[in-house]
Amino acid sequence: MEVNEQVAIDHGLKKEEYKKICDLLKRTPNLTELGIFSAMWNEHCSYKSSRLHLKKLPTTGKKVIQGPGENAGVIDIEDGDAIVFKIESHNHPSFIEPYQGAATGVGGIMRDVFTMGARPIANLNSIHFGSPQHKKTKNLLRGVVHGIGGYGNCMGVPTIAGQTSFDSSYNGNILVNAMTLGLVKKNKIFYSKAAGLDKPVIYVGSKTGRDGIHGASMASASFDEKIEEKKPTVQVGDPFTEKLLLEACLELMAGDSIIAIQDMGAAGLTSSSIEMASKGNLGIEINLNKVPCRENKMTPYEIMLSESQERMLIILENGKENHAKKIFDKWNLDFAVIGKTTNSKNIELYFDDKQVANIPVNTLVENSPMYDRKWKKAKLPKKNSIKKEILNKLKIKDVLTKILSNPNICSKEWIWQQYDHTVMGDTIQKPGGDSGVVRVHGTNKAVAATVDSSAVYCWAHPLTGGKQVVCESWRNLISVGATPIAITNCLNFGSPENEDNMGEFVECVQGIGEASEYLKFPVVSGNVSFYNQTKDVGIKPTPSIGGIGLIKDYGQMITMDFKKNSNLVIVIGKTEGHLNQSIFARSILDEKNGPPPEINLFNEKNNGETLLQLIKENYVKSAHDISLGGILTAVCKMCIKGNKGIEFNKIIYSMSELEYLFSEDQGRYIIEINPSDLKEVTKILEKNSVHFDELGKIIDKHMIINQKTKVTIDELKSYYTNWFNNYMST
């Protein structure tokens, strides 16, 4: 096939980009070369619209061993141990084929983690669907949940936490973000930087098929009516092979044979070989006839662009081929020496004894396009004051029951019961808490992990929303007694070519940067997913933040269930009555205007650190951060989980009762303490200038808010748990 501008455009390249390729090569590329350029230069692999802005994120810190730029980020958790973690999107494939899309998302992120030498110890996910009433939602939800479970369960890695939301902006473009944490010894971390000349380049894992060709390009385009035709671009996962690959890689990594290793993810053999060469400032020569293929007569173009799953590329020390081959034979995996490192600084491909591509590596990586896209700054919306008469008409109980059964609040047990969350025998906090917690095997330490996003806040005001998500992650870690260390982000947005969507991206990233800088909670890995839209309509901006924290003694871990009658319940942080963009305003009053709650980073940090101090001094019996649905929703969850009730104190409100109970002001927590500790706790809170309210005391199975409002916990529980089961069973 003759390559010309039209062929380049069909590959998703722009006219100018094609011209740049011809200029860089000083000739017209052949079809294989064009395919390689299109794979490396698409948005998904090149970050061409986002790079400029991502550079501004804080990525370093005392605990950061490896920031962005590798397969995953790495942080120090002391005693020579490190955690490797990352979150990644698999949105487009999951909408086209939910089971395989979600499954391979989970497989891909686990590979990113064990490529670095770490054994995966926990999975998390953040999944977002269209309106529950939309005709596709139920099937997509079922498919995605089955896919995540199907892959993670088979791998034997517990899925310990997650987040699910519904919003009509995802009707035509769902989000599936998968996150994995792995454990590794600090001195046994593997990187993807090639080194040394004439070193053997090894292909291991599954055979290469025709699946997933141009997957990364598909993920870099918008959806239209022809989306069904894109099914063949979705990869097919085989978790069994990945489990074997994991064990084989870890077995090989125990020795000293590996110079560099890189998984074949998006853009398969193309991006893995080029990234390794680029990082090592070397060339790579590959004989494509040596690549194990699943199908007959695959062309160089297909071999280079296949996204078949469960494959790795390894650069070995000379003479270690036989040793490595034995290990992969034992695990019944393909093993082939397919090439070597060279000093040409080019990627040279051979097929049937002919050179079929020869491209300088730097043209693909350093010279890839970078755009300073136009973007629009978002104004902070005017406060939308809600009339007292409207509030006064509402009954607390009616509001509460509606909020508890709201799809974005209610229990997600239907989902996480389908994920093996206890395999590996170290899960000490299951899904449904503020963070999932796993022990560091064989030690007293534990690692807490959470994944969060707040698309509504980000949509209302991206800068505030960006900050808020980071703060929420920080709070969720503190609520279980963990010291927050670092985050990974998955930035899901509409088209960067649309000024509004690009503005949302720029300002969310700015917000994330400001909050993580202030909280010393750096971003160590992540991924960007643009073009989450159908036709011209983008999704609500949805940055997902995955946070990691350390609990030095897991005996000090906190859960949210109320523990003991007559213990006191305290609200930490000031309640201002901010209802705009709250679940109360949006779902009860159908009021969608106004700014999101304000973020005060000083209070956020101060309140969180003070709570950590209270936890470390053993004053806190249970804790939960206050987020969607405000104080009352948070308290209800604590009652339901602990099968306890609460009697509220007679509070003199400086605002309406509903504003106090349902507002979503930030930086707040609910904690349970022993009455005899009140004096000490008060002293610590006052010393740190932390605002607090004494909310009430724990009683048996009733919630008594005032004389008019009394409800049993069983009733609240039925609202909280029934929605999901009813929805999925009809």
Place this chain on the structure above:
Amino acid sequence: MKSSVITFPGSNCDRDMDVALKKFGFKNKMVWHDENELPKCDLVVLPGGFSYGDYLRCGSMASKSKIMKSVIDFANSGGLVMGICNGFQILVETGLVPGVLLRNKYLEFICKNVFVKIDNKDNPYFKNLDKEVFEFHIAHNEGNYFCTSDQLKEIEDNQQVAIYYSNEDGKTEEQFNPNGSTKNIAGIFNKKKNVLGMMPHPERMIDKSLSGEDGSVFFKNLISSIK
């Protein structure tokens, strides 16, 4: 006491079982599926997981592994063989215990705590236990036990049902059945009661920080009753 845990390609509860057995005093060895001979031991465990990716039928390919010939001989000579979850599925495929395990009734993977009731303590696994109802953990997609009515009669006549799904009071009604198993059967013995297959994972309940501690009760009793 010596034990052996067999690792098949795709096993993923092998380490958890190793940790549990060692915690309660077993000298445990991990045995690769491709070995010919079992090491000398008092107990063989087929662990949970997804041997051979659950392809073809759960447990079917693993049941034909090289080591299984030796495991079957060991069982036939009266040795203790315990299969947990995928291990139970493998046992069923070898024919060492009767019946089959179908996909769960509601077609979904289930991971949660359940209660099980022990029916009969006249066997090496349960003989000195001082309670009947245990809280165990299940995590499976194909745990729906099924057998023909003739088989069921024989099983019941021989008191081969090891555990039933129940509530915390030991009531074994249908509403406490998580996966559609015939008669709430969660675990079953061979005729001689030296081979036990069960879906629940006692190895995930060996620490108060985990889902619970009834697994500890089970393993402590197991090692003392083998002695």
